[in-house]
Amino acid sequence: MKPVKVGICGLGTVGGGTFNVLTENNHDIARRAGREIIIEQVGTRRPNPACDTSNTQVTDDIFAVAENPEIDILVELIGGYDVARELVLKAIENGKHVVTANKALIAVHGAEIFAAAKKAGVTVGYEAGVAGGIPVIKAIREGLAANHIERVAGIINGTGNFILTEMRDKGRDFDDVLQEAQALGYAEADPTFDVEGIDAAHKLTILSSIAYGIPLQFENCFTEGISKITRDDVQYAEELGYRIKHLGISARTSTGIDLRVHPTLVPLDNMIAKVDGVMNAVAVKGNAVNDTLFCGPGAGAGPTASAVVADIIDIAREISIEPLAFNSLEDVRVLPIEEVETGYYLRMQALDKAGVMARVASILSNNGINIEAIIQKEPAEGEILVPIIMLTHKVQEKVMNQAIAEIEDYGDINGSVTKIRVEHLN
Amino acid sequence: MKPVKVGICGLGTVGGGTFNVLTENNHDIARRAGREIIIEQVGTRRPNPACDTSNTQVTDDIFAVAENPEIDILVELIGGYDVARELVLKAIENGKHVVTANKALIAVHGAEIFAAAKKAGVTVGYEAGVAGGIPVIKAIREGLAANHIERVAGIINGTGNFILTEMRDKGRDFDDVLQEAQALGYAEADPTFDVEGIDAAHKLTILSSIAYGIPLQFENCFTEGISKITRDDVQYAEELGYRIKHLGISARTSTGIDLRVHPTLVPLDNMIAKVDGVMNAVAVKGNAVNDTLFCGPGAGAGPTASAVVADIIDIAREISIEPLAFNSLEDVRVLPIEEVETGYYLRMQALDKAGVMARVASILSNNGINIEAIIQKEPAEGEILVPIIMLTHKVQEKVMNQAIAEIEDYGDINGSVTKIRVEHLN
Incomplete structure (x- = not known):
């Protein structure tokens, strides 16, 4: 030839x-x-x-x-x-x-x-x-083509994963690690695309399109970054048996497509929780194959070139399929974030006095939200505020937002409530 | 159409x-x-x-x-x-x-x-x-086609991985777990193909052919099973910072293709060490992409059907490439196991008296073998024998076999030396 x-x-x-x-x-x-x-x-x-x-x-x-x-x-x-x-x-x-x-x-x-x-x-x-050297587009589009894909969840931004890994391993602060990541060349001078999840949302948009046969719709992807995650959150998550990862998650639900990028608590024993540093990983759940995970370097000259050249070889081999895997796309509705159901990690500062915890618990309960675990810390030396950390079962985001508004209105809670979503990915 | x-x-x-x-x-x-x-x-x-x-x-x-x-x-x-x-x-x-x-x-x-x-x-x-629902043939043959593949290492038999996981998690014996695996339907009534590595050798033969463009040659694959692994070995490996996995490993070396299935100590922080139960995983190292890992269920109706139907869809899409990925195969020599270089875990029973450890160390040293770590246990109540466990640096298998023969000849060592290969996969 x-x-x-x-x-x-x-x-x-x-x-x-x-x-x-x-x-x-x-x-x-x-x-x-x-x-x-x-x-x-x-x-x-x-x-x-x-x-x-x-x-x-x-x-x-x-x-x-x-x-x-x-x-x-x-x-x-x-x-x-x-x-x-x-x-x-x-x-x-x-x-x-x-x-x-x-x-x-x-x-x-x-x-x-x-x-x-x-x-x-x-x-x-x-x-x-998407995901640099990991051939995950090919995996979903061809390797798992037999499946009705149910969920895609991925660590698809190496910079963010590096920052979260360092925060956990070394108890460092976000800003401190970000500066190091910039010095190492892992993060850009303007890190917005990486740490605010825009880059991950671009990639998730593409993965979702080929997974479900829906149009590309970056504008409908809910996006939240990791810049507000504190080292305390990282530490409390570990105490609760979870790890914070910046995930792109999309799923097919009975009411529409779930499409979102945000910091997420994942159980420690889930394989994706074990993917550290600048590595990327994409977990794909299909109705026939069940759970698969694809890991590898998500950026860099060699890994990205590996994927570019694989595409060139496919063309040389005359392999040509629909770019979005399906010969016809279905315009399934994307869920607004208020309709999404997840578990929640909540962290708040409470006055160190009797009855505060009970009041917060009753606000949650009155909104139909079940508590899975609570950590209440002793106040630090000379502090009158104590952190309260709660894990909840799954609930719709709009219900959680209502409960949080009520908690923030309660006089014995100081400032705003930190909310991080929880996914068991099972 | x-x-x-x-x-x-x-x-x-x-x-x-x-x-x-x-x-x-x-x-x-x-x-x-x-x-x-x-x-x-x-x-x-x-x-x-x-x-x-x-x-x-x-x-x-x-x-x-x-x-x-x-x-x-x-x-x-x-x-x-x-x-x-x-x-x-x-x-x-x-x-x-x-x-x-x-x-x-x-x-x-x-x-x-x-x-x-x-x-x-x-x-x-x-x-x-190969590897059930994980599209690893496609990943190597197409997704990583840009790479000069350097190594493939995989947990490609779920039964074996289930047995080793149970031995570690619950301190159980091989025979005990094998019986449970048979009761659960994970292992056949005659478990030889699974536990003696024949099934894994079939799969590794296929993976190696498409990774390196060499002919299929099952007969040249060195195969050792897990039936002699004791729960002590599993435990000592953990103490040393390693986990025992039954791996298929193939690599391209300057003197030929390394092609072998055997129990292997892998560092605990390597992703493949974290793949538990009946899950499979294949790690592929290419000169452009570096390290990638593909995980998922290696057997069962749904996962295997997922892969069968993916092949059917490829044919329906008129995707057709050389079955072994290369349009011409190169008949590269496969290394006999004696020429393979790995690290070693050695376990032996020694008389509990002064100078025994020094003598063993000097036999290794005289054969040019460096010791990386030693565990010497106290003798159990009423025992006159103590276990000695050693990790060595990399050395050719024939050199190690010679040293082991000398150790076994030494009067203060009782019985034979258990030898398990160590791979850092870095």
């Missing part, structure tokens, strides 16, 4: 990694793909010192790659929304397959891009956009 | 599960496959009370399914070697695709079957043969 010619746009961390994986592993890759895969052209403004491009055509105009008639597959690794969208649509219009690692692009502009690709008869690969 | 017609041969646990998954999930499956998948015929001697076959053609002659001109895909779920081989070859000869869950068949007769399929231009799917 004739070689497949690739044009790489963007030669940063992932672009450079892709260049090097295609070059260094070309023997194995050609044996697997059944044909040579050649880097025909690279579009980049800046050279990458990790890449030897001396035998490669390099242009500083990425759109020249989209116009190059020699190129079969355009690899979009420039990131961002607008230029990336324009570049990808231009490549598709010119009959090229596209491979991208850009989850923001797919989560927000995926519908438009896939429609254009369908019209042009080309493939769009985006495995690298 | 016109429907795909399937014939299922064998309606036992997995056959029944496949029948039910295809029936119950047919809406999602058709949306994913882009066409209907119809069970055209079932070949079985016995009905399965879990399956409603009232609207399905049933024959007691499985070869009639292979001859049925309506059928596109024959699903072989009868198990065993000879009849299964004949059935599969007949189906291929008649131009049918084949899907099987039979690892023994693929590990032993795979080369012949794949050659016949290539000649006939049909596909053979066998995802269900």
Whole structure:
């Protein structure tokens, strides 16, 4: 078979990694793909010192790659929304397959891009956009295709997991660990996308679409970050037998699709609770297979390139399926967060006097909320406030919000109640 | 597109599960496959009370399914070697695709079957043969196709993992737990295939072939079971910071392919050490992605059917790649176990007197073997023998065997030395 010619746009961390994986592993890759895969052209403004491009055509105009008639597959690794969208649509219009690692692009502009690709008869690969090196898109779309998928729950942002792991292991504060993560290059200078859950929401949007056959709808994903988690919360959770993870969770319920990213208490003996540091993990529950878990590095040059190149090899092997796994999407309603049911961890500061706990318990009880566990600490030296920590059974969020409002109105409770959702994932 | 017609041969646990998954999930499956998948015929001697076959053609002659001109895909779920081989070859000869869950068949007769399929231009799917519901064949063959695979290490026999988990959690003996596993249906009446590692060796043979592009060679896989592991070994391993798992391990080394199944001490903080009970897990290390781990149920009607039906959907989607992932296999030498390098856990019974430990240490040292840790226990009440436990650094097995022979010759050591291999998997 004739070689497949690739044009790489963007030669940063992932672009450079892709260049090097295609070059260094070309023997194995050609044996697997059944044909040579050649880097025909690279579009980049800046050279990458990790890449030897001396035998490669390099242009500083990425759109020249989209116009190059020699190129079969355009690899979009420039990131961002607008230029990336324009570049990808231009490549598709010119009959090229596209491979991208850009989850923001797919989560927000995926519908438009896939429609254009369908019209042009080309493939769009985006495995690298979710969970880096873990082939979880392929696992859900193909490996678990026999299943009615019931739930997807994932640690899909390595920065957030690194921060929570450090807070737990070393009893450190959020801000302190975030600064270290930035120094180590795990977190961006503006960490909003990572710590506020936007990046995870992009990825969860994509996973949910391929799991349930629903349209991409980033705008309907409830998103809450980890910046308000304290080391006390992390510690109390452990005392209760749980670990706080920043999870993307989506589930099929009788009333709609549950779609949310937030800090979550998970039982310590659940495998996903054991995934530490910058590792990612995605747990998929299907009605035939039951629980599966896919773990691996969620970012970095090598792992992300591994996924980019896997998509290129799929195209070279002429594997082409619907980008969102289903040949028709069903527009199932996404639940507003107020309708979602979970357990809750509540932490509040109470005056250290008799009857406070009983009053709080009765507010919960009057709202039909069952308490699963309580921790009441001694007041710290010289303090008149004591922390009260409670775990509740499952209840609708709007019911919990009402109860919390009542607790916050009660004079013997100081300040606001911290609420973290609990999932048993069983 | 016109429907795909399937014939299922064998309606036992997995056959029944496949029948039910295809029936119950047919809406999602058709949306994913882009066409209907119809069970055209079932070949079985016995009905399965879990399956409603009232609207399905049933024959007691499985070869009639292979001859049925309506059928596109024959699903072989009868198990065993000879009849299964004949059935599969007949189906291929008649131009049918084949899907099987039979690892023994693929590990032993795979080369012949794949050659016949290539000649006939049909596909053979066998995802269900390895690690049940975990789509690990697809992960290695496609999802990690960009990588030069360096190592595969897996818990690929749920029965063995259940036994080791129970021995650890409850301090029980091997024989005791095996009996329970048989009562629970996790282990066969003749448990040899499971506990002696033959089943795991079949699966590892398959995984290694698709990981490295080498021929299937079950006969070259070193196999050691778990029947000699004592609860003391399990306990001492924990004290040393390790857990005993029955692993299939294969690796690419500079002198050949390492291919072996045996009980293995794994560090407690390695994710694979945390996989308990009947769960399976496969860790794959690639030069681009680094470490990935795939976990899930390794057996049972639903999980195995999930994998069988995924293969059927791949065929319906017209996804067809080389069954062993590479279009040409390389006949790399497999290392004899004597040439393999690992760390070792040694346990021996010594006379409780001065100088014994020093003598053992000097035998190891004279053979160039470094000791990493030692536990010496007090003798039990009324005993004159004390257990000595040692962990060594990595050394070639033939060197270790020589040192063990010298230790066993030493008069103050009673009986034989227990040797369990140690892998850090880093």
